[in-house]
Amino acid sequence: MAVPAAASVRDANRYRPPEVTGLVDLLDRQVRERPYARALVVTGERVQLSxxxxxxxxxxxxxxxxxxxxxxxxxxxxxxxxxxxxxxxxxxxxxxxxxxxxxxxxxxxxxxxxxxxxxxxxxxxxxxxxxxxxxxxxxxxxxxxxxxxxxxxxxxxxxxxxxxxxxxxxxxxxxxxxxxxxxxxxxxxxxxxxxxxxxKMVPLTHANVAASLRNICATYELGPDDATVAVMPFFHGHGLFAALLSSLASGGCVLLPERGRFSAGTFWDDMGAVDATWFTAVPAIHEILLDRSEREYPGPQAPPLKFVRSCSAPLNTATQRALERTFGAPLLSAYGMTESSHQATSEPLPQRGTLRQGSVGRPTGVEVRVVDRGGRPCPVGVEGEVWVQGPTVARGYLADGDESARTFVDGWLRTGDLGVLDEDGYLSLTGRIKNLINRGGEKISPEHVEDILAGCPGVAEAAVFAVPDAVYGQRVGAAVVLREPDGLDREEILRYCRAHLAPFEVPDHLELVTALPYTAKGGLDRKAVQVRYAPP
CATH class of the missing domain: 3.40.50.12780 (ANL, N-terminal domain)
Structure with missing residues (x-):
């Protein structure tokens, strides 16, 4: 039986998300019912603020x-x-x-x-x-x-x-x-x-904020017994909505690291100090914590985690499996945008649904559709652009009517991301439309090639970019960071690529580098990668 490539999920659990109307009344219920409960843990002395x-x-x-x-x-x-x-x-x-x-x-x-x-x-x-x-x-x-x-x-x-x-x-x-x-x-x-x-400037109403917080809290069943450490910056939606505001709305606690910035060296001490039950971060930070875990992760002394969340960039499945083994908790991948008040989809808690590695889960309080170039829904398993509709979606951009008209269509947010929906409504992202490499008419997703490269034993991370070419228009370039400086050579990596990629997807230009550039949000800075590593 054909299943339309659109999905929505309504909360059918006994858990009830907090009833807030926006930022104004975010604290009100806790002040009435639990005024002396800890809201924040602050300063180097880790003082509790009620x-x-x-x-x-x-x-x-x-x-x-x-x-x-x-x-x-x-x-x-x-x-x-x-x-x-x-x-x-x-x-x-x-x-x-x-x-x-x-x-x-x-x-x-x-x-x-x-x-x-x-x-x-x-x-x-x-x-x-x-x-x-x-x-x-x-x-x-x-x-x-x-x-x-x-x-x-x-x-x-x-x-x-x-x-x-x-x-x-x-x-x-x-x-x-x-x-x-x-x-x-x-x-x-x-x-x-x-x-x-x-x-671009994205205006979000109190109603947008409230809907986002209800969705996040419902997805992870956050409550007064939960606590986390602020890893992601609050000036972006990931840290603001997922860590700070959802915790305060649900009566939980957030530890703010000393000097207000993530530190891998103090992270596990911070987690223990607040008895953290979860945390959320971008893949780059998960990689850092994983690389340092052998000498820094406290093992049985670490606070037991309900889950670990990853968002804002693709997380390869090898890293996801390694994180789950190391931290002893499910790794839940989520997807969102500034224009959707952060979260649009997430893998569910294990007791609420199936975890599907490689996906970013099911819609959380919104409707998600995958469409073709004409805006028509794609069949299950067919790639198209991801569109989102619901109470968390912004009304448009400020002072940019043309871009608003292109991005917001009849209440739908055109994300610019490529993806597929499966028969159960799980979304898998396959790349960004604007990032596609056109090699002689073959459209190549940099994100797909990066995922394959990251699965190569000995590779820590990779960035893939277009290399201008007089014959094909573009070829595939890659910058690769190794886990050990002398662990692999280029030919070993390319041999792995040839075994796992189509011939036209295998990088024609490959550089071994010590580190990749990232944006303040924690995503790969593709423009900087192109400038640094594309051959002249």
């Missing part, structure tokens, strides 16, 4: 922002690492009715200034990682007249906390930039991955 204390800090920030003259629906920037200042600033701005745009503290001042100008933010909150940015003090691009307000959260060892935030007065300046398209129904503006020229 839900009541966190809500009090957010309320204080909201009051001060309101007194500064900011109006509901105004946009503010937030330049922080994964610190208490980020959490308090985000929730405080939400309680003041403002729309927050988290920004990467590592971006150059010129890019920060360009993004703030494009958005039309009226002020910027920074923690210690953002102090010194040129925005608003006459240094950034265009010498923006945007006030920068340092935010500090002082937490004592006893768990008492206070906010230090000296705000000025914003006045009644006319709204500029894309902020004119925002309202107080909006919660966030997230920038897509990429350079300033390519990054």
């Amino acid at each position: 839900y009541r204390a966190l809500a009090s800090l957010a309320d204080e920030v909201a009051a001060r922002l309101g007194r500064a003259g900011l109006r509901r629906g105004d946009a503010v920037g937030l330049i922080c690492a994964n610190t208490a200042e980020f959490v308090v600033g985000l929730l405080g701005a939400a309680r003041a009715g403002l729309v927050t745009a988290p920004l990467d503290p590592a971006l150059p001042d010129s890019q920060l200034a360009s993004r703030i100008a494009a958005l039309g933010a009226r002020a910027v909150l920074v923690d210690a990682s953002g102090v010194g940015v040129g925005v608003g003090v006459g240094v950034g691009v265009g010498k923006l007249p945007v006030p920068v307000w340092p935010l500090r959260v002082d937490v004592s060892r006893a768990g008492t906390a206070a906010v230090v935030l000296a705000v000025g007065v914003c006045g009644t300046a006319q709204v500029t930039g894309a902020a004119g398209e925002l309202s107080d129904a909006d919660a966030l503006v997230l920038f897509t991955a990429g350079t300033t020229d390519r990054a």
Whole structure:
């Protein structure tokens, strides 16, 4: 019997996800029912901050922002690492009715200034990682007249906390930039991955946020007994939705590593300190933890994990199996985009469904369709573009009507990803449309070739890219990182490729390199790979 290549999953479990309406009431239930339960573990001393204390800090920030003259629906920037200042600033701005745009503290001042100008933010909150940015003090691009307000959260060892935030007065300046398209129904503006020229602004409403958190919490049945360590940065959806907000919405706890950044050297100590039950990361970080596990993973002394989650980039099956053996927990692959408020699909918990290595699981609270070039659903097992529809999907991009019209069609998000659905609705990704290599008319998925290369014994990771060619148009190039510097030579790797790939997919150009470039989000930086390793 034919099964349409579309799928949706509704929560039929006894578990009930948290009832939140957005960022504004994210903490309310916990404050009512469990005010002294730990919400965050912060600083190098790993001090616990309760839900009541966190809500009090957010309320204080909201009051001060309101007194500064900011109006509901105004946009503010937030330049922080994964610190208490980020959490308090985000929730405080939400309680003041403002729309927050988290920004990467590592971006150059010129890019920060360009993004703030494009958005039309009226002020910027920074923690210690953002102090010194040129925005608003006459240094950034265009010498923006945007006030920068340092935010500090002082937490004592006893768990008492206070906010230090000296705000000025914003006045009644006319709204500029894309902020004119925002309202107080909006919660966030997230920038897509990429350079300033390519990054797009995605507005997400409180309703988008609430739907995303309900879906994530339901998928993993998160609750007050769960805890995690913040690995991924909060200025992208992966860390923000999957780790931070879903934990707070469900009454769990998040440990924020010292200095607000992931450290492989302290990771397992952090996990033990908070009695973590799960964590989520990109494949590159999973590879790091796996490579260091022989000397750093505490084994029986490690906290027992319910599951480990992987998202934001493809995870090869060899690594998945090795992680499950090492950590003694199921590895659940998930898939999402900024435009879908992060998660769209995930493998289920083992007690709720089958784990299918190589897939990114089933839809979680949305509908997923695989379509051909005409937008018609593909049969089961046939590759096409992945489209997503549901309450987590954004309405479009800010200040970019043309791109919005191309990407958002009749309520569907055209992801630009290629994939196939099986008869049970599990999605397997096969590549990105724009990444396809055209070798004499043969369309080659770099992601597929990378997966094969990663399965070669002795290969740690690989990146595949197009090499210009006068005869074929493009050929296949690859940059490969070895687990041991002298473990393999090029011919051994190519021999493995010839045994596992079609002849036209085998790399014509292969370089052995010491490391690959990654974006701040944790995905492979394909543009940098092309520039570094493609022959002239």
